[in-house]
Amino acid sequence: MGSERLRESLVGYGFIALPMAFFLLFFIFPLGYAFYISRYNWGIFKGPFVGWDNYRELYHDSVFWHHAVRNTLVYTITVVPLQMAIGLGLAVMVNNTIRFRTFFRAGFYFPSLASSAAIVSIATYILASDGLLNKVLGQLGYHHTDAWFAQTSTVLPSIIALNAWTTSGTLMLFYLAALQSISVEVYEAAAIDGAGAWRTFRKITFPLLKPAHFFVAVVSIIGALQMFDQSFIIGGTNGGPNYATMTVLLYLYNRAFYGVQFGYAAAVGLTLFVFIFTVTLIQRLLFGKAEVA
Amino acid sequence: MADEPVPRIPAAIPATLVAEELATTGEVAAGTAPAGIPGRERGDRIRTVVTYVALFGITALFAIPFLWSVSTSFRTIADTVSGFSILPHHWTTIGYHDVLHKYHFGRYTLNSFIIAGTVTVTNLFLASIGGYAFARLKFPGREALFMLVLGTLMIPDQLRLVPLYQMLVNMLPKWVSHVGWHDASFVNRNGVILISLVSAASLFLMRQYFLTIPRDLEEAAKLDGAGYFKTYWRVMLPLAGPALAAVAILTFQGSWNSLFWPAVLLQSESQHTIPLGLTYFQQVYTTLWPQLMAASVTAILPILVLFVFFQRYFVAGVAASGVKG
Numbered sequence: 001m002g003s004e005r006l007r008e009s010l011v012g013y014g015f016i017a018l019p020m021a022f023f024l025l026f027f028i029f030p031l032g033y034a035f036y037i038s039r040y041n042w043g044i045f046k047g048p049f050v051g052w053d054n055y056r057e058l059y060h061d062s063v064f065w066h067h068a069v070r071n072t073l074v075y076t077i078t079v080v081p082l083q084m085a086i087g088l089g090l091a092v093m094v095n096n097t098i099r100f101r102t103f104f105r106a107g108f109y110f111p112s113l114a115s116s117a118a119i120v121s122i123a124t125y126i127l128a129s130d131g132l133l134n135k136v137l138g139q140l141g142y143h144h145t146d147a148w149f150a151q152t153s154t155v156l157p158s159i160i161a162l163n164a165w166t167t168s169g170t171l172m173l174f175y176l177a178a179l180q181s182i183s184v185e186v187y188e189a190a191a192i193d194g195a196g197a198w199r200t201f202r203k204i205t206f207p208l209l210k211p212a213h214f215f216v217a218v219v220s221i222i223g224a225l226q227m228f229d230q231s232f233i234i235g236g237t238n239g240g241p242n243y244a245t246m247t248v249l250l251y252l253y254n255r256a257f258y259g260v261q262f263g264y265a266a267a268v269g270l271t272l273f274v275f276i277f278t279v280t281l282i283q284r285l286l287f288g289k290a291e292v293a
Numbered sequence: 294m295a296d297e298p299v300p301r302i303p304a305a306i307p308a309t310l311v312a313e314e315l316a317t318t319g320e321v322a323a324g325t326a327p328a329g330i331p332g333r334e335r336g337d338r339i340r341t342v343v344t345y346v347a348l349f350g351i352t353a354l355f356a357i358p359f360l361w362s363v364s365t366s367f368r369t370i371a372d373t374v375s376g377f378s379i380l381p382h383h384w385t386t387i388g389y390h391d392v393l394h395k396y397h398f399g400r401y402t403l404n405s406f407i408i409a410g411t412v413t414v415t416n417l418f419l420a421s422i423g424g425y426a427f428a429r430l431k432f433p434g435r436e437a438l439f440m441l442v443l444g445t446l447m448i449p450d451q452l453r454l455v456p457l458y459q460m461l462v463n464m465l466p467k468w469v470s471h472v473g474w475h476d477a478s479f480v481n482r483n484g485v486i487l488i489s490l491v492s493a494a495s496l497f498l499m500r501q502y503f504l505t506i507p508r509d510l511e512e513a514a515k516l517d518g519a520g521y522f523k524t525y526w527r528v529m530l531p532l533a534g535p536a537l538a539a540v541a542i543l544t545f546q547g548s549w550n551s552l553f554w555p556a557v558l559l560q561s562e563s564q565h566t567i568p569l570g571l572t573y574f575q576q577v578y579t580t581l582w583p584q585l586m587a588a589s590v591t592a593i594l595p596i597l598v599l600f601v602f603f604q605r606y607f608v609a610g611v612a613a614s615g616v617k618g
Contacts, residue, residue, distance in 0.1 A: 005431070008430055008431055008432065008521070009430075009431070009432035009433065010432075011426075011430060011521040011522075012426045012430035012431065012432035012435070013432055015422050015423060015425065015426035015430065015521075015525075016422075016423045016426045016427065016438065018419055018422075018423075018491075019419045019420070019422075019423035019442070019491050019496060020423075020438065020441075020442075022419070022490050022491055023441065023442055023445050023493070026453070026457065026487075026488050027445040027448050027453070028441070028445070028448075029456075030448075030452065030453045030456035030457055030460070031448060031452065033456035033459070033460070034452050034453070034455055034456045037455055037456060037459065038455075044463070045463065090351070093344060093347065093348055093351075094348075096344060098341075098344065098345070098348070100348075102604070104348050104352060106600070106604055107352045107355055107356070108351070108352070108355060109607070109608070110355075110597070110600060111355060113546060113550075113596055113600060113607060114359075114550075114592075114593045114596060114597075115549070115550040115567070115568055115571075115589075115592040115593060115596070116550060116552060116568070117550075117552055117567070117568035117569075117571040117572055117589075117592060118568075118571060118588075118589035118590075118592040118593045119358075119589075120575075121362075121571050121575050121585050121586070121588070121589040122358050122359070122361070122362045122586070122589055123358070124575055124585075125361075125362065125365065125582050125585065125586060126358060126361065128582075130374065132361060135377055165355075173608060197340060222449075226449060226450070226451060228552075228553055229552045229553070229568075232552065232556065232572065233552075233571075233572045233575065233576075236576060248451075249450075249451050252451050252454060252455075253454070253556070253557070256454060256455060256458065257557075262455050262458070262459065265454070265455050266455040266456070268451075269451045269452045269453075269454060269455060270452065272449075272451050272452075273448075273449060273451065273452045276449060277447070280447065
């Protein structure tokens with residue numbers, strides 16, 4: 001019996017050996033290695049030890065604070081409520097007993113699945129100076145002739161609108177799961193009391209979704225803080241025009257590959273990581289029970 | 294302990310959603326929406342009409358960008374600047390011909406298929422064998438090691454960019470050349486594959502599914518003298534079809550759309566994937582709209598086809614993976 005148990009343990013270790021080696025090498029080890037690199041003046045190759053200098057420099061880096069951090073926060077603060085509201089709205093509509101429910105759910109979810117590079121390409125075309133949107137606006141008597149992604153003042157709001165659309169499908173699924181866990185009796189009671197649709201939603205559905213709100217908010221904040229694809233495609237490595245699309249993650253990429261300052265980039269990465277980790281931790285401590293289903 | 298509570302970390306939250314979605318046969322369980330309200334039938338009918346109008350309106354709004362890009366992908370450039378028309382004046386496939394042959398999207402598509410296909414296969418194998426061990430075999434430190442796996446979900450890409458780049462582009466080629474292999478491009482392309490061999494989300498999904506399979510069949514296999522690997526391969530894997538499908542689709546879609554790691558690791562143009570090709574194409578050729586739309590349609594089409602046929606696995610997949618960036 002003892003040898004059978006030993007055999008089972010050894011087989012167990014054997015089966016998880018490859019996945020565990022992978023996670024240790026490409027997730028756990030890089031954690032420490034990133035910190036190690038951040039303490040050096042590290043170009044492409046390792047340079048002299050500089051202690052906390054990279055972090056000190058980051059503290060005084062105006063591009064980082066005035067553009068990367070500022071844009072990322074503006075983006076997060078606006079896109080998160082928007083995509084949550086759209087996601088919840090879609091979920092409530094699709095949760096009705098309606099025909100073609102699967103079709104609608106699929107249609108609303110699909111933009112979340114399509115390649116971000118393709119979506120941005122299509123958006124670039126539609127938002128071009130002679131694109132579909134400007135043509136439609138012109139028909140409505142509002143003449144806008146600039147490309148929306150080319151102007152400093154319109155590029156970030158355009159990305160916010162774009163991503164609120166593409167991410168709402170995913171959030172809809174999370175909300176849908178939560179909505180389906182609300183029991184029918186609650187609604188029946190509300191109906192007997194003569195509550196209308198809007199009142200039922202405001203007084204019953206919305207408060208009952210509280211755990212889902214927290215979960216969806218955290219998932220969506222963490223996603224927003226790591227925005228990269230749209231900025232990289234539209235603004236290039238420098239987050240143009242004029243740093244208007246520079247985000248923290250793009251700045252990290254920029255410092256590593258444009259500035260060839262890997263030590264500094266590692267410091268940016270660790271700073272963002274600590275920030276995101278804190279957000280997650282606060283959420284856990286305050287709302288440990290936040291579950292969707 | 295077959296069904297101990299799942300540790301409370303982000304990925305654990307939608308676990309029930311994963312299981313439910315894989316268990317149902319497509320349509321969401323009905324009967325959860327509010328029942329008809331007595332004495333309000335007229336109001337109900339109006340509400341129903343409003344709901345349908347809204348639903349179809351939103352669907353149209355969601356579809357217009359995609360339909361417009363398809364329409365443009367079959368136009369000539371002249372057609373894109375002449376007056377507005379919903380359909381092309383003269384249908385042409387020159388846009389597709391150009392991007393596939395002139396602008397190397399044929400190669401990018403192949404690269405994307407190679408990378409996404411490879412990591413899908415490795416994810417299926419490593420996640421299922423690891424998931425089986427974590428679900429069924431008893432060994433000291435099992436729970437702690439599984440927590441470690443789930444913990445990797447909290448380590449974001451931005452933290453790994455610098456160390457992984459250093460490991461894959463500086464250290465690995467050096468080691469490889471020590472054993473007499475000088476092909477650095479091999480290392481670069483495979484760097485993207487190497488860092489995606491398996492994901493915690495895949496492993497988590499497999500383990501959760503294995504936990505729901507009754508033990509009877511394994512016991513029978515054991516009595517027949519089957520070893521652990523044979524039990525995994527011949528008994529458990531055939532039973533895990535839905536979970537394997539979800540892992541395959543989740544992995545393929547994620548890898549196919551991925552822009553960040555290819556942008557970091559793929560050095561030469563001949564290795565680029567479709568999203569990377571799209572990025573550079575639209576930064577260089579700013580007004581070749583039919584070509585850009587043809588390339589975009591090419592990037593979206595495989596995922597659309599997968600989605601049409603395997604919708605519920607996508608839904609289970611997103612539940613396990615969270616939100617894309």
